[in-house]
Amino acid sequence: MKINYFQRGFNFSQDGPGNRLVYHFQGCNLICPWCANPEGISKDGTLMTGDRVNGTYCEKGAVNGGKIDRTICRSCDKPCVKIPASGIKLSCVSEETESIADYAKSCEPMFFDGGGVTVTGGEPTVQFDALTELFMLLKEKGINTALETNGTHPKLPGLFPLIDYLIIDCKHYDSEKHREICGAGNETILKNIELACEERNRLLVRIPLIGGFNSSADDAVRFAETFEKITNDKCGFEFLMYHEFGKNKYERCGMTYTMTDEAKVGIEEVKLFTEIFNAHSLKTVRT
Numbered sequence: 001m002k003i004n005y006f007q008r009g010f011n012f013s014q015d016g017p018g019n020r021l022v023y024h025f026q027g028c029n030l031i032c033p034w035c036a037n038p039e040g041i042s043k044d045g046t047l048m049t050g051d052r053v054n055g056t057y058c059e060k061g062a063v064n065g066g067k068i069d070r071t072i073c074r075s076c077d078k079p080c081v082k083i084p085a086s087g088i089k090l091s092c093v094s095e096e097t098e099s100i101a102d103y104a105k106s107c108e109p110m111f112f113d114g115g116g117v118t119v120t121g122g123e124p125t126v127q128f129d130a131l132t133e134l135f136m137l138l139k140e141k142g143i144n145t146a147l148e149t150n151g152t153h154p155k156l157p158g159l160f161p162l163i164d165y166l167i168i169d170c171k172h173y174d175s176e177k178h179r180e181i182c183g184a185g186n187e188t189i190l191k192n193i194e195l196a197c198e199e200r201n202r203l204l205v206r207i208p209l210i211g212g213f214n215s216s217a218d219d220a221v222r223f224a225e226t227f228e229k230i231t232n233d234k235c236g237f238e239f240l241m242y243h244e245f246g247k248n249k250y251e252r253c254g255m256t257y258t259m260t261d262e263a264k265v266g267i268e269e270v271k272l273f274t275e276i277f278n279a280h281s282l283k284t285v286r287t
């Protein structure tokens with residue numbers, strides 16, 4: 001089975017234990033406007049422009065004044081992406097699960113300090129069947145697996161036995177606010193977090209703190225009250241500060257970045273959330 005991904009690389013201890021080979025899968029079912037990887041939202045990849053776009057490699061006349069008319073590109077076989085001088089590339093790489101697992105095995109000497117393979121996104125469970133197949137192959141090869149997911153897939157618990165380290169993101173304790181901004185409610189996410197705590201040894205829940213959305217003291221209390229009902233001491237919580245690292249990619253993807261300075265948070269919010277969660281006997285971590 002083929003997997004579409006847009007990025008592959010190593011990082012140490014950020015997305016699971018030790019030194020890890022991290023795959024960012026294409027496709028996401030949510031629409032969080034602060035997403036740092038806009039090129040990963042489409043399941044089939046996104047055309048990305050470089051500093052200079054050379055229209056001579058487009059026979060359909062889609063390139064004018066350095067801009068692409070992407071409505072024309074939709075029905076095109078995209079020959080331009082195979083020509084580096086065009087200044088246009090496709091974010092997506094398609095690769096068979098066996099090939100990915102073989103490559104991961106060849107990287108085994110790099111998996112020091114308990115490392116292995118992490119799959120993140122995009123949202124990896126958008127390619128659920130291929131993800132399942134990949135994790136089965138990795139387990140057969142004795143490779144440590146980690147998954148970072150938005151937690152919305154109803155079949156996620158079926159994957160638990162194949163995952164050594166699980167990270168579930170949760171953007172809001174209020175389902176309607178979650179739906180309004182991210183495009184789906186949080187019921188399945190909270191249920192999957194609860195089941196993960198019941199069935200697994202370890203779980204990390206990540207909460208991105210976004211000013212004007214979920215980062216006030218009242219929000220911290222409401223988050224903590226929600227999680228103290230459904231988690232146990234196997235669960236850790238990490239707070240991620242809103243950042244603009246992906247902002248410049250939006251234009252390259254032909255998309256509009258809609259976040260404003262209101263979204264910015266500081267270390268004070270992280271400290272506040274940490275104190276309030278700890279006061280509710282919820283364990284906090286920093287990776």
Ligand code: SF4
Pocket residue numbers: 057058059060061062063068072073076077078079080081088
């Ligand atoms: S994808 Fe096709 S239509 Fe679009 S710029 Fe490339 S060659 Fe032109």
